[in-house]
Amino acid sequence: MNPNWDEDVDSDALLTPIASDEEDGEHKKKFPEFNQFIDIQKKIKLEVGMKFSNHKVFREAVQQYGIENGIDFLWVKSESKRITIKCKKGCGWRMHASHNEAENSFQIKTWTNIEHKDCGWSNKNTKASAKWLSLKYQDQIRDHKGKWENEPFINQVARDHKIFVSRFQVYRANKIAMEKLQGSHAAQYGLLWNYCEAVRLYNPGSTMKMKVEDNRFQRLYVCLDALKKGLKFCRPIIHLDGCFLKAGYGGQLLVAVGRDGNDNIFPIAYAAVEAELKDSWQWFLDLLLKDIEADRPPGYLGHLPKL
Template identity: 35%
Template sequence: MGDPQLQIGMKFRDFDQFKAAVRNYGIKNRYVMNFRPNDSTRCKAICTRGCPFYLWASLMTRGVSTVQIKSGHLKHECAKEHKNRHVNAMWIARKYMEQLRADPSWKLSGIMQAVKLNQNVEISRLTAYRAKSIALREIDGDEATQMASLYDYRLELLKTHPGSTVKFRCDDGIFEAMYVCLAPLRAGFLSGCRRVICVDGCFLKGVYGGQLLSAVGVDANNCSYPMAWAVVNKENKYNWSWFLQLLGEDLNIENSHGWAFVSDRQKV
């Protein structure tokens, strides 16, 4: 599909695969293709420059989705294109998905240069931005979809880490906070870490925002040891009290004797 060699008699799974192959052929050879007519039983690919090139494809038999190229003229008599509308944001995102997965900070100028060198097509900065956004959304996941799967996430954590504490707090069905303390981390802290707990919070960037509250210990090698964290709607006394109360129940802290808490405090 990266460099299809189209021939009369070729078969495709369906019309979508046929049109994808024609688009890839156009991108590879720097031609822009149109599909007319284009319906559920037939599809004709033609060159936008009006040259004799065409491919006529239709269903092999009625009731079967397999598509075959029945006839065509496979030679172009027009000049090649330097701008190709088939090289859109969705196509670029799929083409360079793995590069963006390896380097999410890939600059827009780098994407534009890669498309120009590899495809001989110039794209705008806006197209590169949209392609990167689509790819990162596919890699990281959509935030709305992830928020809708929080209860499934809780069940999966309890299944894979028995004895863990995963709690939600809602107000009239609206999500407000989530607390997580995994059983292996809790057991490791109680059995081999010093009785020192560092607490802090930071902003969360994204559609929903909020704050991330965390509690981190110190192990025998003076390294950070995460214990528990919570996602809350905002940083205030009520949310900190809720977080520390659950942390105290998990660590069996009945009084402050023998424990040290460290916080940056700042202005509050």
């Protein structure tokens, strides 16, 4: 065997066969281009000379190709300019792609043992990662609200792709997909300051109070100006209640509602707090009384007991 076999196979040169199309009197082969938005949704078809917009799109396409065809491969070389992969079982299946400077694309240059005849189907494919599962089954995960049970998820993957995945992989896939669909809870907390400023800007007169301890969110109080003004048309009674928040960080939601002239519920204010404690209720009601004091009907506060 030629000791430089790998280097010969992984050449960046691409032999261009003659095609029927002519440009400026010269015959040129038109290689297919991989559409990252359309082709990735279908069964992947690859060939020597196929062009990709960049190395990341190529990696995603070849990962899915390996899963669909039962090929578990190794990344021999993975760079922004060159990528080489080969079958883990050493059957001779090997692909090399590199950057095409002339066309500013990423292109498959060589591919050996294309049919992958000498190896069996790999039913434990390491390329079927939790991230890949989250993208492939994003719609189903959304339908199950991120709580697709492990066994049905695992069985569905086995039926679709003839591969086995672990419970931890499908658990992580559920979490990754929901974070992408809904956003990270931690990242959303970081947007609360902007949210408060936006409400004050576009709904002047609204009260937005946030309490932070040691640079960590603790409480948020909201009373919109339109609700303050509408309170004067409600009956002189306020209902208070609290309920659990079932998001990733938990907490408690405190609410104050009234009754309008049609006996319908009229929201006044609400607050997200760490727990339903005397201190959190005191904080909520102090802010509530300040908000309704200016526009209250005569005798409105007389019905509220002192804490």
